[in-house]
Amino acid sequence: MPDQSESLLTQVRVVLFEPQDPINIGATIRAMKNMGVRDLRLVRPVPYEPNRIEQVAHDTRDLVARIRHYDDLDAALADCVRVAAFSARRRAAKWARADPRRTAAELLDWAERGPVALLFGREDHGLPNEALDRSHLMVTIPTSTHASLNLAQAVLVALYELHVTAGDATRPMGRHRKHAPAATAAQLELTLADIEASLTAISFFRTRNPEHVMRSVRSLIGRAAPDAREIELVRAMAIEVRRTLDRVQRAHDAPVVEAPSAGVPAPADPEDA
Numbered sequence: 001m002p003d004q005s006e007s008l009l010t011q012v013r014v015v016l017f018e019p020q021d022p023i024n025i026g027a028t029i030r031a032m033k034n035m036g037v038r039d040l041r042l043v044r045p046v047p048y049e050p051n052r053i054e055q056v057a058h059d060t061r062d063l064v065a066r067i068r069h070y071d072d073l074d075a076a077l078a079d080c081v082r083v084a085a086f087s088a089r090r091r092a093a094k095w096a097r098a099d100p101r102r103t104a105a106e107l108l109d110w111a112e113r114g115p116v117a118l119l120f121g122r123e124d125h126g127l128p129n130e131a132l133d134r135s136h137l138m139v140t141i142p143t144s145t146h147a148s149l150n151l152a153q154a155v156l157v158a159l160y161e162l163h164v165t166a167g168d169a170t171r172p173m174g175r176h177r178k179h180a181p182a183a184t185a186a187q188l189e190l191t192l193a194d195i196e197a198s199l200t201a202i203s204f205f206r207t208r209n210p211e212h213v214m215r216s217v218r219s220l221i222g223r224a225a226p227d228a229r230e231i232e233l234v235r236a237m238a239i240e241v242r243r244t245l246d247r248v249q250r251a252h253d254a255p256v257v258e259a260p261s262a263g264v265p266a267p268a269d270p271e272d273a
Contacts, residue, residue: 009036011111022048026056027152035159041076081114085135104161180229191235198241
């Protein structure tokens with residue numbers, strides 16, 4: 001069972017059965033790095049150079065160093081409590097089938113009890129029946145009528161679903177640099193009141209129903225789900241509309257003082273006499 005401080009994804013093992021192309025091994029490592037999975041097991045792989053893998057998957061030396069090789073599939077799966085085999089083949093025997101999303105949820109449940117495996121077959125023929133027999137469920141990735149996926153593509157789809165399903169168990173998405181709490185109901189009502197006051201000030205409701213307009217504005221803001229900083233920005237914009245109107249009106253109403261003609265001194269201030 002993983003330490004509580006670790007992601008459940010540390011319990012996931014990607015197992016490639018007789019991979020034939022080193023590029024696919026490298027692309028698999030890259031997908032694993034992207035999605036937070038670190039253990040790759042290869043059963044009778046094609047010969048390859050670790051340096052070549054790192055050229056395909058940059059900055060993955062730590063994962064390449066963890067690759068383990070096995071002479072048979074049973075040894076590769078020996079410590080796993082749940083095995084999901086990915087295959088587009090149809091079998092005569094009844095077999096539990098699932099899609100990658102449902103499989104991700106099930107595997108993460110099992111990961112709390114021990115290592116789980118994602119099993120993928122050869123690029124040319126996929127997994128043989130004896131390999132499928134070692135799995136607990138068969139997974140088919142939904143596609144169009146053209147069902148053939150590249151090996152590394154299939155691995156990426158499977159790991160993506162695991163990564164998303166794991167949620168907070170993986171690296172969280174970074175917060176905005178200026179993170180703000182959620183907007184409160186009080187902030188929303190103040191903002192709506194200021195928006196309505198500003199629309200009234202510019203005679204927006206002269207040909208429109210204020211109740212209908214404000215209900216639409218309320219719905220729009222509700223769907224946007226602004227945080228506290230964003231709702232205050234909207235309110236500030238609404239308030240500034242009225243302030244600008246006030247400044248324009250004061251400038252318009254101010255008395256006009258004529259400048260003195262050239263060469264004629266301005267009249268003295270009586271207090272200066």
